[in-house]
Amino acid sequence: MIRTADVVVIGGGISGVAIAYNLAKKGVKNVAVIEKKYLASGSTGRCGAGIRQQWGTEMNCRIAKFACELFENANEELGYDGDIEFKQGGYLMISSTEKEHEQFKKNVELQNRLGIPSRLLSLEEAKEIVPYLNTDPLVSAAFCQKDGHLNPFHTTEAFAKAAERLGVKIYRFTEVTDIITENGKIKGVKTTKGDISTSIVVNAAGGYSHVIGKMVGIDLPVYSERHQILVSEAIEPILEPMVMAFALNLYCQQVPHGGIIMGRGDDTEPKDLRTTSGWRFLDEMTKTIINILPPLKNLRMIRQWAGLYNLTPDRQPILGPVDEIEGFYLAVGFSGHGFMFGPATGVLLAESILGEENTLPIDMLNLNRFEKGELIFEPAVV
Ligand code: FAD
Known part of the structure; x- marks a missing residue:
C-alpha cells in the first residue's frame, strides 16, 4: 500500500x-x-439506480440534468468495455392528490425553464405510456422521457x-x-x-x-435509515418507464433482464446501520404496488434486500x-x-x-x- x-x-x-x-x-x-x-x-x-431530472428546486434540476448528460456519454467518456445499461425509458411520476398535482404543475414549469423536457399528463395519456396503470386512485401524472435507470x-x-x-x-x-x-x-x-x-x-x-x-x-x-427493495422473476416487457409515487413513497421499474424491481420508503424503518430484510416490507410493498399496477399480482418475488439512506435534516x-x-x-x-x-x-x-x-x-x-x-x-x- x-x-x-x-x-x-x-x-x-x-x-x-x-x-x-x-x-x-x-x-x-x-x-x-x-x-x-x-x-x-x-x-x-x-x-x-433510477435517474430523474424531475425535481422541484432549481439546484436539484440542474445537478440532475448535468448528471444525466454525463451518464448518457459515460460508456465512451470512461472507455468502458462493458455497458452501464442506461435505459432512458422515462420516469412516470403519479400524483394522487390535488395538492400534489398543483406541485407537479409548478415542478414541470421550472423543469421546462431549465431545459428539462418533462410534461404534465392527463390520466389517459399516462395510461398510453403504462397501459396496466390503475388510474382510479390517481389525479394526474408527469413524465420525462430522458429519465430512466441503469446498472449500478x-x-x-x-x-x-x-x-x-x-x-x-x-x-x-x-x-x-x-x-x-x-x-x-x-x-x-x-x-x-x-x-x-x-x-x-x-x-x-x-x-x-x-x-x-x-x-x-x-x-x-x-443519520442512516434502512430502505428495502425487491426483485421479481423475469417476465416479458410490460413496463417501459420507471413509475414513482411520492404520496405512496414507492417506485417500480422493469430492468433489462425482465425482473421488476420495486422499493418503498417507510419512516418507521430502523435509524441505524441494519441492512437485514423484513416480512412486513414484502407484505406492504406487494399490496401497495398491486393497487397501482394490478397485473403484477401473480408475480413471484425472487429476492429482497436492504440498504441505507444517509439522511440530513x-x-x-x-x-x-x-x-x-x-x-x-x-x-x-x-x-x-x-x-x-x-x-x-x-x-x-x-x-x-x-x-x-x-x-x-x-x-x-x-x-x-x-x-x-x-x-x-x-x-x-x-
Ligand atoms: P455508498 O454506495 O454507500 O458507498 C460508501 C462506501 O463506503 C461503502 O461501500 C462502504 O463499504 C464504504 N465505507 C464505509 N465506511 C468505511 C471505512 N471506514 N473505510 C472504508 N470504506 C468505508 N439513489 C438514486 O439516485 N436512485 C435510486 O433509485 C435510488 N434507490 C435507492 C434504493 C435503496 C433501497 C437505497 C438503500 C438507496 C437508493 N438510492 C438511490 C440512494 C443511493 O443508493 C445512495 O445515495 C448512493 O448510492 C450513495 O453512494 P455513495 O457512494 O455516496 O455511498
Missing part, C-alpha cells in the same frame, strides 16, 4: 469512484480510494476502471479506522493495511459517513469542504438520490478540492447551511 497520497477518498461507492476519477482526470497524480468491502457494496449496489454495478466498475487507468489506487477490503489531524488540519488516515499521510480526505462513506465524521471530532447532521446532500478542518471534504447525506447525482458529485467535488470555480453552484449544499439555518426545501424528494 502507498504511504503518502495527495487525496484519500473514503468509500468505493458511486460518489467515491466518481470523485477519484475526476481528480485524476484533472491531473492529480496520487489519489487513493479506500473501500472496506468490495466496490458498490454499500448503498450503490443496493439501490434502484457496471457504472461503479466503469468509473473505477477509468480511475485506475489514470493512476488512482483503489484498496478494496481495507477499512479506514481513524483520521489523523493536527492543529485543525488533515495529516493522514489509519487503515487496516497501514497508514497513509495526506493533507486531503474525502468522506464518501455513505451510510457510515457519521462514523467517519467522528474520526475528526465532528458530529455530522446525518433537509434530505439534501452535504457537499464540499468543512470549515473547521482544513483538508476535510464531504460528499454525504444523499438520501434517495445519491446514485443519480454520482457523476455530477464527482466533477463538483474534484473542482472544490482543486479550488476551481464549480460548474454548478454548490455553496448552498455546504455543511454550514445547518448552522446558518439555511435548509433547502425540495418538494420532490423521497
